[in-house]
Each structure stands twice: as structure tokens, then as C-alpha cells.
Amino acid sequence: MNEARWVKPLSPADVKGGQQEFLKTSSDRHIVCGTHAFDFDRVFGPEAKQPELFEDVAGLVTSMLDGYNVCIFAYGQTGAGKTYTMEGPRDDPGINFRALNSLFHCIQSERAADYRYDVTASIVEVYNESVVDLLKESRGDGLELTKQEKGGGFTIQGLIEEQVSSAEEVRDLMERGFQHRSTGVHDINSHSSRSHCLLIVNVHGQNVSSGLKMTGKLTLCDLAGSERISKTHATGLTLTEAQNINNSLLSLGNVISALVTGGSHVPYRNSKLTMILQDSLGGDAKALMVCNLAPSSVHASETLSSLQFAQKVSAVELRTPRRNLEDAESDKKKAMMKKSAALAEDEGGVKRTGRATSERTSKAVPQSPTTSGRGFFGFGGR
Numbered sequence: 001m002n003e004a005r006w007v008k009p010l011s012p013a014d015v016k017g018g019q020q021e022f023l024k025t026s027s028d029r030h031i032v033c034g035t036h037a038f039d040f041d042r043v044f045g046p047e048a049k050q051p052e053l054f055e056d057v058a059g060l061v062t063s064m065l066d067g068y069n070v071c072i073f074a075y076g077q078t079g080a081g082k083t084y085t086m087e088g089p090r091d092d093p094g095i096n097f098r099a100l101n102s103l104f105h106c107i108q109s110e111r112a113a114d115y116r117y118d119v120t121a122s123i124v125e126v127y128n129e130s131v132v133d134l135l136k137e138s139r140g141d142g143l144e145l146t147k148q149e150k151g152g153g154f155t156i157q158g159l160i161e162e163q164v165s166s167a168e169e170v171r172d173l174m175e176r177g178f179q180h181r182s183t184g185v186h187d188i189n190s191h192s193s194r195s196h197c198l199l200i201v202n203v204h205g206q207n208v209s210s211g212l213k214m215t216g217k218l219t220l221c222d223l224a225g226s227e228r229i230s231k232t233h234a235t236g237l238t239l240t241e242a243q244n245i246n247n248s249l250l251s252l253g254n255v256i257s258a259l260v261t262g263g264s265h266v267p268y269r270n271s272k273l274t275m276i277l278q279d280s281l282g283g284d285a286k287a288l289m290v291c292n293l294a295p296s297s298v299h300a301s302e303t304l305s306s307l308q309f310a311q312k313v314s315a316v317e318l319r320t321p322r323r324n325l326e327d328a329e330s331d332k333k334k335a336m337m338k339k340s341a342a343l344a345e346d347e348g349g350v351k352r353t354g355r356a357t358s359e360r361t362s363k364a365v366p367q368s369p370t371t372s373g374r375g376f377f378g379f380g381g382r
């Protein structure tokens with residue numbers, strides 16, 4: 001799995017408190033944390049800027065137009081810069097806006113002139129093991145997840161999928177949705193995200209001359225911060241939130257471990273987060289993790305755990321990703337199957353389920369060289 005690290009500069013409070021940077025980088029792949037050294041596909045130091053990080057991510061994003069499921073997620077301790085990396089300030093946006101900008105740029109380019117595309121966006125939060133649609137005005141009860149008949153993932157029932165045609169529209173949508181996001185105050189971050197927040201973009205395209213259809217899915221995920229509960233001095237609801245956050249991050253770690261060892265059972269069902277991410281983390285998808293790191297020595301032990309988690313992620317070898325393509329031939333085949341199923345029923349034969357008609361033919365294609373292999377990591381944080 002691809003990965004990047006991004007170290008944020010020391011915050012003014014760190015400098016005032018006499019904190020010093022203790023992470024050392026000697027190249028854009030090597031990082032030293034105390035007595036531990038790590039090598040990653042890409043390391044971004046505190047001087048790195050948003051466009052530089054996005055440059056390494058851009059190819060992955062646009063590959064969704066070739067029919068891939070793509071997932072990019074930011075991981076790291078609370079206050080390390082995950083929201084900064086994914087969302088970023090309006091005048092210096094992070095991966096979310098840049099990804100959508102690049103996607104619509106491709107859609108409007110000559111290369112895509114032969115295709116007609118439909119793009120939808122949804123914004124979801126996983127808070128205390130409840131799945132919340134952030135585009136709904138009232139939070140209501142958590143949404144149900146149901147297993148997809150085909151495709152190896154879960155569908156979020158009743159989720160709003162808003163039609164979008166520009167990155168600006170998605171930004172407005174994100175700003176609307178993020179206002180409903182659960183945040184809190186604790187001793188480490190004064191505006192801490194208490195939930196995992198996912199921007200899910202689905203693209204359906206059809207080639208106007210050949211009839212070839214494709215679907216691509218991009219999941220951009222700002223995870224809640226991993227944190228040592230004793231350090232945040234959490235009590236009451238904040239403590240429950242922290243326990244849920246830690247449990248779901250533990251489940252994510254277990255899924256990743258299972259993907260590393262290549263066992264037959266991957267425990268996706270242990271948390272809502274891993275259920276939602278199943279079709280974007282599993283073997284057929286392209287995934288990249290940005291690990292945000294805090295440069296200050298006060299967070300040394302959390303930083304080391306993040307680096308160790310990152311090392312585990314970098315060991316995941318995803319299978320060759322599969323493109324979600326469907327051509328005119330498969331449409332014909334499906335129509336024939338539908339017809340013969342109806343005939344069988346007319347003739348008093350076996351009652352068919354909808355399975356055959358909802359089947360999608362996927363064509364495995366070789367992974368493109370620009371996106372194969374592992375990934376990179378970034379540091380960030382207070």
C-alpha cells in the first residue's frame with residue numbers, strides 16, 4: 001500500500017515551551033525517531049507544502065477515471081495535522097479539494113471528451129460506531145450498512161449522493177457537511193476531530209462511441225486521532241469517544257495486519273470504519289496512507305507508534321487492482337441472461353434472484369507503473 005509521511009513544523013506553543021524537533025530526516029525516504037530508523041516511499045519534512053504532497057498523490061486520484069477504487073487516508077496522533085492534510089485552510093487547501101480539482105480537470109480535458117461522466121459526492125462521519133450522513137440537516141439515527149451482493153463491500157443505506165460538476169461545488173458541500181462534524185476540546189488539540197470523516201466520490205462514465213461503461217470510487221478519509229487516553233485527561237463522553245476511536249483504529253490495524261499476512265480471513269466486520277473501507281482497502285483497490293507526525297519530543301512515544309503502524313501498512317501488498325469496466329457486449333449478455341431467467345420463470349422453472357442481472361463484469365488489467373508498489377508517508381502535527 002502506498003504511504004507518505006508529513007512532519008508539521010513546531011507550533012508557536014511548542015517553541016515557547018522550549019520543545020525541540022527530535023525527528024531527523026536525511027533524505028526524502030529516511031526518518032529517524034530516537035534510536036529507531038525507518039525507510040518509507042516518501043517522507044515530507046516540516047518545510048513541505050500542500051502542492052508538493054499532492055504532486056505525489058495526483059496520479060492515484062485520476063486513476064479512478066480508469067475504473068479503479070482509490071482510497072487515501074490520513075492517520076496519526078491527535079493534533080498531528082490530519083485535517084490540515086486532507087481539508088486544509090481555504091487559501092491553501094489539502095488533498096480533498098486538490099483531488100476534486102484534478103478530477104474535474106481530467107473530466108473536462110480532451111482525453112475525456114469521448115466519455116460522459118456522472119459524479120456524485122457524499123460526506124460521512126463515523127462517530128461512536130454510528131454512521132452519520134453529514135449532508136443531512138438532522139443527524140437522526142445512524143445509517144445501516146448492508147453487504148453488497150457483488151463487489152465485496154458494504155452499501156451505506158440511505159446515504160445522500162449529491163450530483164456535482166466542479167471542485168468548487170464539492171468544496172461548498174464539504175464546508176456544509178464539515179459544520180456538522182463532531183469535534184471536541186481536550187488537552188492535546190483545542191479543535192480535535194472526534195470522528196472519522198469520509199468524503200466519498202463516485203464516478204460513472206460511458207464512452208459515447210463504444211458504449212464501454214466504467215465506475216470509479218474515491219474515498220478520502222480524515223481519521224480521528226490516535227491518542228493515549230491518559231494524556232488527554234478525558235472523562236465522560238470524551239472518554240467514550242476516545243475508546244471508540246481507539247477501538248476502530250485497532251480494527252483498522254488488524255485489517256491491515258491480515259492483509260499483510262495474506263490470510264483468508266480479513267476482519268472487516270469488527271468496526272464500521274473497516275466495513276465502509278472494505279472495497280477501497282481490500283485487494284482490488286489502490287490505497288495510500290499519509291501518516292502525520294508531531295515533531296515535538298513530548299509526543300515521542302506516540303510518534304514512534306505511528307511510525308510502527310506506518311511500517312506495517314507499507315508492508316501490505318495489494319493485489320493487482322481491478323478496473324470496474326462494463327462493455328456493450330456485457331450489456332447484451334446481461335439482457336440475454338435476464339430474458340432467459342424470465343423465460344425459465346414463465347415455464348414454471350426455478351425462481352431466480354436478482355443476482356445475475358446485477359452482476360458486473362470486471363476486467364483485470366495490469367497495474368500502471370506510476371501507481372504500483374508501496375507508498376509514501378508525511379509528517380505533520382503540533
Ligand SMILES: Nc1ncnc2c1ncn2[C@@H]1O[C@H](COP(=O)(O)OP(=O)(O)OP(=O)(O)O)[C@@H](O)[C@H]1O
Pocket residue numbers: 007008009076077078079080081082083084085189191192193194223224225226292379380381382
Ligand atoms: N504541515 C502543517 N503546517 C502548518 N500547520 C499545520 C500543519 N499541520 C497541522 N498544522 C496545524 O496544527 C494544528 C493541528 O492540526 P489538525 O487539526 O490538522 O490535527 P489533526 O491531526 O486533524 O488533529 P485531531 O486528530 O485532534 O483532529 C492546526 O492548527 C493546523 O493548522
